[in-house]
Amino acid sequence: MRATGRGPSVHRRAGGRLAALGLALGLLTAACAGGGTGAGASSGTSPGAASARAAAAEERLAENSIVPLEGAPPTPVLPVTVDSSDGRRVTVEDASRILPLNGGVAEIVFTLGLGDRVVGRDITATFEEARKLPQVTRAHDVSAESVLSLRPTVVLADTDTGPKEAVQQIRDAGVPVVVLDPATKLSDVTARTTRIAAALGVPEAGKALNKRMNDELAAAHAGVPEGSRPKVAFLYLRGSAAVYLIGGKGSGADSLLAAAGAVDAGTEAGLDRPFTPITTEALAQAQPDVILMMTKGLESVGGLDGLLQIPGIAQTPAGLNRRVVDMEDGVLLGFGPRTPLVIDILVDRVHQDG
Template sequence: MEGGSMRRSGRPQLTIARRGVAALAVAFAMLAAGCAGGDGGSEGKGAKPSPSSASARAAAAEKQLKTNSLVPLEGAAPTPKLPVTVDSSDGRKVTVEDASRILPLNGGIAEIVFTLGLGDKVVGRDITATFEEARGLPQVTKAHDVSAESVLSLEPTVVLADTDTGPSEAVDQIRDAGVPVVVLDPANELSDVSTRTTRVAEALGVPAAGKAVNDRFADELKAARAAVPEGNRPKVAFLYMRGSAAVYLIGGKGSGADSLIDAAGAEDAGVAAGMDKPFTPITSEALVKAQPDVILMMSKGLESVGGIDGLVEIPGIKETPAGLDRRVVDLEDGVLLSFGPRTPLVIDILVERLHQG
């Protein structure tokens, strides 16, 4: 599943972009603190969240995501302490001696590298790295296949991949050329984000920065979940669609969306209907059984079926409460299931949108 479509000449713009993002981060932090209560506020420690607090957090999150930029750790960039030898998820031990030219072959991994403060050492990107800081980097994938020739032409000193990266022949070719390739497990739920951040930071020789990113992530996620309103949990169906390719799937256990839906205080309709596979082809019977109150989609997926008007014409959609009420929530492809440092912003938005009306 793709997260979204994704020269060094663009690198000087990174500092300018970071300043703007840092300002937004400060504003977001102040707003978050205000939503948490403030002096004598009705939403101090232990108080119930209000609709206004959820709306304010969602508005701040949407503003941040609209910039399509990341918020790196404050302060000077960390200095990698190398060499290090780490475990790779393909069963190998990999020694990294140089992190001066980093090439992440996954959008979520790339987000982590930039958030650690090492973005100026990244030399290329794959198609799922859709955030602004990566825009000027050479792309080394066609569709989702890695081009070994493109990778090697950038002379990376370390490549970060995951077990879904392929084809395997290309990965072998990169490794055979003497480039250290650290393979990571995919992130399919919230708990995977911290693990992957720790492993990336260790592979790049900056473990302390990894801990700092994880601490920030935990604080932001806790604040996002604190805004979940009490009461009934709406049933939410995640639909993965690519109309041009006739791909129509509903998410179930292990889709990744189930973890986000749960964190936002809702119930995954596919899981509740007994769908024990990550994705199942959509049928009218499956939709009627799931009976979602809300449909969650990637923005490009919704666009590919003609927007909400086209979606409700798909057999079975109109027979659900979500279809009847046209309750559809969509988020940008490169963010929704990226399971990177921006995921707490996704939870902020879902908390507000899934519990509306």
């Protein structure tokens, strides 16, 4: 299967999945609609069910769409005063015009059922429901003028949002700005959801979304084959910029791989930084069974054949067996409501055939 940039693919075991798609859609639809159940979790314990869940997850990610919580959209109960990650206390009195300055934050807002209140987006909000909204960033920099022209009643940012002068200009105009810590690991997803729901006056919706995600993650993890612990190396590559890095502790991929029942090869090899330049020695130490990458990164080095030309990769078990899994850039480390779909796919793709 060739990487297309639209969704995840694995360069091995390409056949046999379409037959499972009917079962897959039923499994995943039930989990999303009902928030997941004990029955849903147990259904993921067989290899066939794991493959079915992965196939359905691929379909969902290919649609690039958000599945809101069931039922009527929540009604914000305001005002609320919340902690902002820049050390401030922020009071939100009106959530009728919400402007998230981060794609992951926007995804949570839409999934909470408040998408019809969102008035703009930043460049990283690329899912279908947000695509037609006005963009308020140039490259990754926020334009204060563009933000203020949309008359937001609350802005949601994170500590990486900048430039800081633009954020301060928005705040000086009287708009409440709630700053959040970035999500860099799986456990951050529920904490971030709780904070966003609290800031928008819909805490019960936040609890419901967290329950749904936790149930979906449990169902995905139930598909891990007993006794299977493959070593997976996350490689961050940008061939055009000569960036060749291997993930280690704190890369973000390490927490995803743990949830999928795999071992992060970089961390196992003693790499205690999020990213380290790739060397032949580092790869020889890591000895990954599978390589995990972002799709654009794989494309930037010429696909699988180009990847195998990087010194040391062809000599790893992953290189020898051509076992490379790639996933769309914005989804793989997005850490949001669609992250359980990522785990569904990883559970199926990184483990050996039974």
